[in-house]
Amino acid sequence: MAGHSKWANIQHRKGRQDAARSKLFSKLAKEITVAAKMGDPDPDKNPRLRLAVKEARSNSVPKDVIDRAIKKSQGGDAESYDEIRYEGYGPNGVAIIVEAMTDNRNRTASNVRSTFSKNGGNLGETGSVGFMFDRKGEIIYPASVGDADTVMMAAIEAGAEDVESDDDVHVIYCADTDLAEVSNALDAALGESESTKLIWKPNISTELDLENAQKLMRLLEVLEDDDDVQRVTSNFTASDEVMEALANG
Known part of the structure; x- marks a missing residue:
């Protein structure tokens, strides 16, 4: 994975x-x-x-x-939020997509730009990295729900496109427009999922060593800590050794 x-x-x-x-x-x-x-x-x-x-x-x-x-x-005084997507680069040219909901575009844009620049990244123009990702539905099940073959068969029957399994989880991908339908079918076959959401799935990856991966994590964590930011996605990949060091860091 x-x-x-x-x-x-x-x-x-x-x-x-x-x-x-x-x-x-x-x-x-x-x-x-x-x-x-x-x-x-x-x-x-x-x-x-x-x-x-x-x-x-x-x-x-x-x-x-x-x-x-x-x-x-439903209240008349309900806040109005704009949905905005920012695109930029992190350490070693890693592509990053930031999805935000805000009631103040200027504040959010300023905060996101500042976070990129202070943490070794650069905020780009809209579309600057979007081509490196595909919009997909993602459904996550724990490994305990069944073996890889069982989950793969259930996913195929539900209309999913792909499954990635490891010792901990099964990650099922489908077309973004099919997420609700595929999720309902998998609920019936496998039970309630751990997570069901729309994501940006990288189609091009950038491999990082431990030093750059740690720098990237700092950038992502600061972005995710922003109240206006809903989700942050990057296209980094790394060796098992680097991933283990990050997990234990």
Whole structure:
């Protein structure tokens, strides 16, 4: 499995015990509010909202927080957020996509640009790195759900495109427009997933040594700590030894 996928899964598992859970809850709640405001407040009638609620539940967001986020979308004083994508480069030319939701474009753009420049990166123009990624649906199951062949067969029958399995997780990919349908089929076949969301999947990777990987992690962590930033994706890959050093760092 490529370095970026391994790192995402390490973060996914560590995040459950992370002191920053409240920040994660806030970002997931924001996505729920935006999805509900843009469409129907009923998850059964709004695919984006249904996926947002499912992802929140998989991260142990309490039901009352989810309900409040949906209710907030229907209030006359509900905040209006713009969805913005920033693209740039990190150490050694690693491509980075930053997805943000903001009520102040100038503030967010200034913060993101400053974070890149202070941490060895450069914010680029829209489209500068986007061609290095494909928009995909990603569904994650723990390895305990079944062996690789079992999960592969279930994924194929559900309409997925690919599966990457290791000792810890099965990561299933599908077309972005098929995520809700594939997710529902896999829920029926394998049970509730650990994570279901839209991602930017790298189609070109940049390999990093430990020093540059550590620099990149610092940049990504500062970006992710920004309240306006919903998700950060990079196209780095690294050897197993570097990944182990990062995981234990």
